[in-house]
Amino acid sequence: MEQLDLKLNFGDLFEAVTSESQLRAGFKSVKRNGGAPGTDGVTIEEFEANLESHLRDLSGEVRQWRYRPHPVKRVRIPKPGTTKTRMIGIPCVRDRVLQFSLKISLERIFDPGFSPNSFGFRPGRGQREAIDQAKELIGSGLDWIVDIDLETFFDTINHDRIINLVGRRVSDNRILRLIGLTLRSGALEDNEFVATEEGSVQGSPLSPLLSNIVLDELDRELDRRGLKYCRYADDCNVFVGSRKAAERVLGSLTRFIEGKLKLKVNRAKSKAAPSNRVKFLGMTIVSGMIAISAASMKKAREKVKDLIPRRTHMSLEQQTIRANQWYSGWTGYYGMTELPSQLRTIEARMRVRFRLQFLRNQKRRKHIVRKLKERGIRRDRAYETVYSNKGLWALAHSFAVGQAWSNMWFRNRGLHTISTEIRPHWQSLDVYVKLL
Numbered sequence: 001m002e003q004l005d006l007k008l009n010f011g012d013l014f015e016a017v018t019s020e021s022q023l024r025a026g027f028k029s030v031k032r033n034g035g036a037p038g039t040d041g042v043t044i045e046e047f048e049a050n051l052e053s054h055l056r057d058l059s060g061e062v063r064q065w066r067y068r069p070h071p072v073k074r075v076r077i078p079k080p081g082t083t084k085t086r087m088i089g090i091p092c093v094r095d096r097v098l099q100f101s102l103k104i105s106l107e108r109i110f111d112p113g114f115s116p117n118s119f120g121f122r123p124g125r126g127q128r129e130a131i132d133q134a135k136e137l138i139g140s141g142l143d144w145i146v147d148i149d150l151e152t153f154f155d156t157i158n159h160d161r162i163i164n165l166v167g168r169r170v171s172d173n174r175i176l177r178l179i180g181l182t183l184r185s186g187a188l189e190d191n192e193f194v195a196t197e198e199g200s201v202q203g204s205p206l207s208p209l210l211s212n213i214v215l216d217e218l219d220r221e222l223d224r225r226g227l228k229y230c231r232y233a234d235d236c237n238v239f240v241g242s243r244k245a246a247e248r249v250l251g252s253l254t255r256f257i258e259g260k261l262k263l264k265v266n267r268a269k270s271k272a273a274p275s276n277r278v279k280f281l282g283m284t285i286v287s288g289m290i291a292i293s294a295a296s297m298k299k300a301r302e303k304v305k306d307l308i309p310r311r312t313h314m315s316l317e318q319q320t321i322r323a324n325q326w327y328s329g330w331t332g333y334y335g336m337t338e339l340p341s342q343l344r345t346i347e348a349r350m351r352v353r354f355r356l357q358f359l360r361n362q363k364r365r366k367h368i369v370r371k372l373k374e375r376g377i378r379r380d381r382a383y384e385t386v387y388s389n390k391g392l393w394a395l396a397h398s399f400a401v402g403q404a405w406s407n408m409w410f411r412n413r414g415l416h417t418i419s420t421e422i423r424p425h426w427q428s429l430d431v432y433v434k435l436l
Contacts (some may be wrong), residue, residue, distance in 0.1 A: 026100030115219035120233035121208030142239035149269035184217030246272035266368035308353035356396040375404035
């Protein structure tokens, strides 16, 4: 990868960033992404109601150096599948508009020089491309992976280092000052001001680009060493051919990241392991096939349990709409799996949860027998199934209950079965067993 740290002439960046036309483009991105209001309470809709006036005022404030970003609103959101939380920041709408405008200009300068092995938060590149490259590298025989986990990466980025790295390509000090103001805007947490002396806010439109600028130094080091890798934001996997090589690379890269980049490697989560024991962006490669990782499957089952509880006041129709909305979004990403049996597993889990709910709605076992008979199950089979001393969870998996509320019954009521649209692979079952 060509070394690009000369200061290039891209015209008057400051004039472009603060122009009303580019700020308008920034607002379009804000509106497209949606999101809650920041600490000033102004919503996207309210900002848009007087858009031209707001953009004119914002441009004037920045150009006259009266602009000061509001503190971001700090919100804790749960990490899926854990009891831990992740801190995100919500900038005000006007600050998001300016940050998107900055991103538009800086991306034109920096993105062409980024490594082709970097996929996160870049135009025309995404998670699917990263997974496909990982599969190709493993297929070439590099089936040992160095999985590097950076501890609280966004929260520990050094501000001076960011400014210095941007300054190598951008000679306009006004742009550097705007970035500095954004990074040091502070935050409101529980109505108390907190200074932001390090880190880049997760939730800021500018943060992903700044993180790529910081981690571009890691990419250049990996390229210099001739290593094969895929990086998506701070999720980086290096592919080598043996366990010995993986352990050696893990040690040397840890020293480089902590010594040169001044970032902290999470040693508990970083590892050298065979490819089928490493998840990358929620996926893993098993026997040369893309599969949903075991951890991601577990999170999906927990989500289904949350969406379809044993007891609820909601109707079947309301729950079906909720389940379909989640499942459509989930399969929009995880549908890249080459093992349709994984999708069928989640669909089956949704149906079982509903069947369990139907059983719980009956106060006594004799009422379950009566319900099964109403659903077309023979009297003797209904009695044999219900009075088998099995718990309700086991009954929900029984053949008789499955007949009473069949897969077709759920499909006729609108429950999604996306897996039937995917052509199964002849190896699916064998590979899925290996994954479990």
